[in-house]
Amino acid sequence: MSLEWISLLLLLQLSCYFSPGSAGKVLVWPTEYSHWINMKTILDELVQRGHEVSVLTSSASILVDPNKPSAIKFEIYPSSYTKHEYEGIFRKIIDDLIHLPKEPVWEHFSLMQGVIWDYSDSILKLCKDVVLNKKLVRKLQESKFDLVLADAVGPCGELLAELLKIPLMYSLRFVPGHKIEKYSGGLPFPPSYVPVVMSELSDQMTFMERVKNMLYLFSENYLVYSHYKTLISLTFLMRKAEMWLVRNYWDFEFPHPVLPHFEFIGGYHCKPQIISSQEIEEFAQSSGENGIVVFSLGSMVSNMTEERANVIASALAQIPQKVRYSKTRYLRANTRLYEWIPQSDLLGHPKTKAFITHGGANGIYEAIYHGIPMVGIPLFADQPDNVAHMKTKGAAVRLDFSSMSSTDLLNALKTVMHDPSYKENAMKLSRIQHDQPMKPLDRAVFWIEFVMRHKRAKHLRPASHDLNWFQYHSLDVIGFLLASTAVFVTTKCCLFHCWKFAKTGKKEKGSSYS
């Protein structure tokens, strides 16, 4: 058989798996920062496959830049926020999160609800800017979209899908307490072996850790509930989502029960390394045998105290490796500073030995993808939990940002570079990420296309969505069975006593005659 024939056959074979069908029209309700970067990866792929993608973008949007040339369409609507106000809200949220005290747990959750409320509130305001804009809604209705794709972390996608009467799909990393995944998605999270998100626990818990996990669950259930009420009240609509694309996979997450309409696509944004710029390549090559260390605290932290920066810089100055460092001022000769670094490509560079990271999920996934051991210095939100996961899986050492010394950082770096188990474990995670039946991005796009092709994915929808919590836990059934048993026993007892009474009465009557 000639190669032409083979290629045609293979193309046919591939088309069975990936056939996009006719091009679809996707309406996107996005979120900002890393959430947008994540969403954009999927949208780029959809556009690549011939679909039309429109992103609802507020005039105050931060990272969703409609002026950058892109095949994605941006539907800009006037917002009641100015860009400055909107940025201010996010700055405050991040600042609050950074300064959230871990202990006492009660205070932690109390303050957390405030942050979540601020966030939810700001998204709701944007949502109102859209759904109350009659002209915009009419335009959207006339555009005949096939699907709403929304980040489930903030409300609105479900309202849009309802307004336009089209199917809905979610993309999600997680929400605190897994409230949305639990109540709107239907996922069970047994507290005996599934650590509560952000608890920093592993799936191998001691008895006291399981107690802690249960307390976390109570606190989150009670506290987060009271302030997540906007989303909870949308549960009815959110349950209509055909599928949930969760940005997680079993290299990062601990195995837990899932449902057929959840697809775990963690790491889908990762790509093989592309040759970096000449200047970066020269810097890397000049490191010789020792290789390089990549350092980044992410895009959301723009300044740190002089004292902290100095601690970091002086540790980095003591290693033979060269260092790529984003955002600090105190450097030695082996350290080079960049406002922005091509993090994924650097992590994929054969010279890279270690990654010092704040523990953002995207960065960790890039390190997993390229098999690079980590030193985690978590700052806020899910970062401590993310680093705890990598620590449990033996691919990271964890440090505390506010209290670590230069020696701590130096020792941690030496550990992950010289103790071979860290590299081994990082490579193990990398193999898990690479060795999947189908690439996560292809799976994500497959299911988006599936829902557009079939207008739904009802065969994956759990029937629990039609039950309230009382019914879900079979409390009504158990109550009924207990009541029935009680009635049965009481009736039996009564009958027995009546019979005995009648018998005794008869006897007495009998004896009175005797």
Add this chain to the structure above:
Amino acid sequence: MSLEWISLLLLLQLSCYFSPGSAGKVLVWPTEYSHWINMKTILDELVQRGHEVSVLTSSASILVDPNKPSAIKFEIYPSSYTKHEYEGIFRKIIDDLIHLPKEPVWEHFSLMQGVIWDYSDSILKLCKDVVLNKKLVRKLQESKFDLVLADAVGPCGELLAELLKIPLMYSLRFVPGHKIEKYSGGLPFPPSYVPVVMSELSDQMTFMERVKNMLYLFSENYLVYSHYKTLISLTFLMRKAEMWLVRNYWDFEFPHPVLPHFEFIGGYHCKPQIISSQEIEEFAQSSGENGIVVFSLGSMVSNMTEERANVIASALAQIPQKVRYSKTRYLRANTRLYEWIPQSDLLGHPKTKAFITHGGANGIYEAIYHGIPMVGIPLFADQPDNVAHMKTKGAAVRLDFSSMSSTDLLNALKTVMHDPSYKENAMKLSRIQHDQPMKPLDRAVFWIEFVMRHKRAKHLRPASHDLNWFQYHSLDVIGFLLASTAVFVTTKCCLFHCWKFAKTGKKEKGSSYS
């Protein structure tokens, strides 16, 4: 880019997904009848991809025919059963199952345990024939297998894997009460929306149906437990299984919680239609516009009463369609009888209008695959439940074998052929089966190869496997928290009373001085 290049690139791409790695050696612990047919589909594919497959076959084996030419190796061991005895056991089991009374539930389960016990016992005896055969065990150990692939319905696979110190994978349709899936696999089955297997309930249950489901659960938990103790005692070993390949999918099953180490591969044995024999083709074509009806009650029922056969034949004689009928004697001109029919190919024939089936899972999957509406006449075991699923999904009408009349069968046939909703629903299920990210057989083989490549799939293993039922349900944690609260409240009360007592005492003392 030339086609040669494209084909090479595509080959590379495909190799990412399907790369079999180096050829592996698989040891198989099989079961008989349809279970073996299911297992063989996977084994054939493994052999096709260059793996070496050895099947442990007892000298009494029924359907595993080592004399048929096959690329699969059969390792025949002497059994303490004669072929005649072994066949007798299965005949008795089938006979018992057919005559199992549905009501009262108590008696149903009581008799069911007897059947399960007989089955389990017979497999255990075969297992002993293997593990106590020192020469055979030594030979198996020296063969350096990479994996044990076993049907989880009967014990032994886990023992073999332990003896040979190699990874274990299960293939499974289900076991009564989902005991094995629950306790050895870790799958949760919430009774509020997951109908107990063989209950014939759907996932959309009324309150009284949920009560019934709960009672089924209790009965199965209590009754099946007592007689499934052999398997339960193997739980510890069975939990070591790296993956479970479950012969079910969401076209057939109702959505329920799953775990990452479960892969649902239902329908993997189905294939596109191959042109049947000339004779069959002529028969089909001669049916003209009316098309044909396929009738089969499966391979396990070899005779029925004259009266029942006549009821069926006389109904079939009244339809304009031609009928392929396996196993009965009373026919009219339009009906043709075969000892064995190429069922899947006939169901895939464009002339086929309906399928009259006993509701075996394999037959139902073939009907789903080809989108053929069904008349279900279930006989025993999971067949009533299978037909109930198809009925709920709107692709089948159900009849009762012992009480149906010719008119009933005739009406049922007319309904599924003339009410377009049945064909529509069957086609909907067919689309679900065909439109998957990856074909089920490819997924099955992918994970078998994965486990052989990596020697394990530990990243998918739920931590619940290390907990006992008490810990799993967090009863110890809840007990501890309740006890702690009680101690706390009691201490507080005591302190308060002591303080009050002291205060009163002081007052009294004070007042005595006043």
